[in-house]
Amino acid sequence: MVAFGKKLKERQIQEWQGYYINYKLMKKKVKQYAQQIQVGTQDRRHVLKDFSRMLDNQIEKIVLFLLEQQGLLASRISVLGERHEALQQQPDISQIIELREAYRAVGQDLLKLLFFVEINAIGLRKILKKFDKRFGYRFTDYYIKTRANHPYSQLQQVFKHVGVGAVVGAISRNLGDLQDRQGSYLSIYDQPALPLQDPVIDSIKAAVDRLTHSTNFLNFLAQHALIMQEELPTPVEEQIDDEKYHFMSLLLNLVNTFLYMVNTYIIVPTADDYSISLGAAATVCGVVIGAMAVAQLFSSVYFSAWSNKSYFRPLVFSSIVLLVGNTLYAMAYDLDSLAVLLIGRLFCGFGSARAVNRRYISDCVPLRIRMQASAGFVSASALGMACGPALAGLLQTNFKIYKITFNADTLPGWVMAVAWLIYLIWLWISFKEPSRETESNHTPQEGTSEQLENDSLEKGLQQPLLLSSEDKQQDEDGDQECDGSEEDHEESRKPVTSIGQAYRLLTPSVKVQLLIYFMLKYAMEILLSESSVITTYYFGWSTSAVAIFLACLGLTVLPVNIVVGSYISNMFEDRQILLASEIMVCIGILLSFHIINPYTVPQYVCSGLIMFVSAEVLEGVNLSLLSRVMSSRLSRGTYNNGLLSTEAGTIARVIADGTITLAGYLGDSKLLNVTLIPSLLICVSSIIATLCTYNSLY
Known part of the structure; x- marks a missing residue:
């Protein structure tokens, strides 16, 4: 497997090699400092x-070349603009075609420049984290704080590159004008988006968005799934073999996600009544x-x-277990058994196949549509969450068939x-098991470009200044330091094999995010799970009213x-x-407390919302x-980041639901x-x- 420094070098544009961040030199410098x-x-x-000065020089070299x-x-x-003006006086089809190709050539060169900036940004983040890991310093925190917000920040030029937008706009406007020269005179300023947008502009826009973390609704929604979207950037994006992709199988995974979320929340409006009917609180x-x-x-x-x-096979097993679980849940009423209900x-919980749904999208969906599939996964979850309580509100009837x-x-x-x-029947007929032969030839969950840059571990903020001899011999990010070798240590690139090993890879930043x-999962579970009890006690709401509230x-x-992904995330970091969202959650919690009598519906609904x-x-x-x-x-294997986040959220839900039951003893x-x-x-x-x-979240 290829070392990170070698990967960066392979993706460099040959004629620009002298202007890239010298990752290998800086890595050797870190080793030299240690000695x-x-x-x-x-x-x-x-x-x-000394290291700050060295980084400043590297960044200045990149920025001056960029400018x-x-x-x-x-x-x-x-x-080209002068030629364009002349063509407006005397249109010539052959010259218009030639001019369009010239603008496209400029666009291709701009795309190369954007890849240049992106690879340097990744290398810069990587070396900062390597330094922190080796010495235990908070160097990244210091360097970003002092450089990023300075009025003459060259660091901002690398991450927020000024000037590229104007070049993109000029190319877009002129290509659009030439494209429609034979008919109407459309402009990028007259319509929200050009029909038949030139492919080179789409590629440039995607590169700019990736570099600045600009988002739209789809990729913001896809982030909720924590599914890998792309590899380290290359001018020609490598795709997962389309032969592994089967639309109906993807659809069945999304339906599984939807049904499971419906299954989770369909009982929320009636769980308290069901408990009472079985003699419990x-x-x-x-x-x-x-x-x-x-x-x-x-x-x-x-x-x-x-x-x-x-x-x-896991999807079949999941469906069978959920079929049995829901049947037992329904039969508990006639058996008058709380144990059968539980x-x-x-x-139903043992039938949760969300890990399979995630892995299928990550492993078997081509990169070109993986973002849409990830957004579909999150949308299916959201719709299931809304449909569950709504469906429970509609099931208001009472009859018997054979006791x-x-x-x-x-x-429910x-x-x-x-x-x-x-x-289960649909799954058995339509699902196509993807071939496993091609998976050994590549690592489908290798991680996003952002994850590849974060292979290294920060060992925390403690000092000793140096790591142990074992850590010096091998970095967790796969760059082997001994003997100046650029080859990865095989063990350091393997997926983790236990929860304990995964936990040891968690940096302070990752722990905070978890x-x-x-x-957020704890707060949401408290709000949703106790809603039926709270609204019945304070407001006398019916099951249908609770179902409508939860569905809304x-x-x-x-x-x-849509609002956050398309607008807010592009205006703020x-x-x-x-931080703002955490503060708003805190405000929502504070407003929910019953301090002033009487406790009103507007207070409860607004604070909950x-x-x-x-x-x-x-x-x-x-x-x-x-x-x-x-x-x-942690981006691949059994104990991956998706599993860790799922476990964190599930533990939160378990504790929240336990808290509700324990608090019930107080009345x-x-x-x-x-x-x-x-x-x-x-x-x-x-x-x-x-x-x-x-x-450190820069």
């Missing part, structure tokens, strides 16, 4: 200053709802491992059992992501949105940042405030942790 500190010939302060190339492109466009609904999450803690691991060998929900009761409590189980039976994910919350997911919407926004940027700061060793009058206190404490802790790691 000098070890023998006592250098101190920490000198090392920091020079932008000037050359601008000059070429200016010359209303707050036992927390255990009933949470039983599914408890089982999911284990199912996520074995399904993730199973998906290394097959996708079809066993049914545990079976089997069908009412508002049992119908029967309906989902039938749905999983139909799905804490935030835990917090679920329906906000897609509109909110992810870390700014992250603020909390839920803010948590949805937070989830998108949280997972986006998590994918950047997490080691690439319904104290339930709301008692369950909100942990949410508030965890939220405040996550805000403090975010502030402590804020500069």
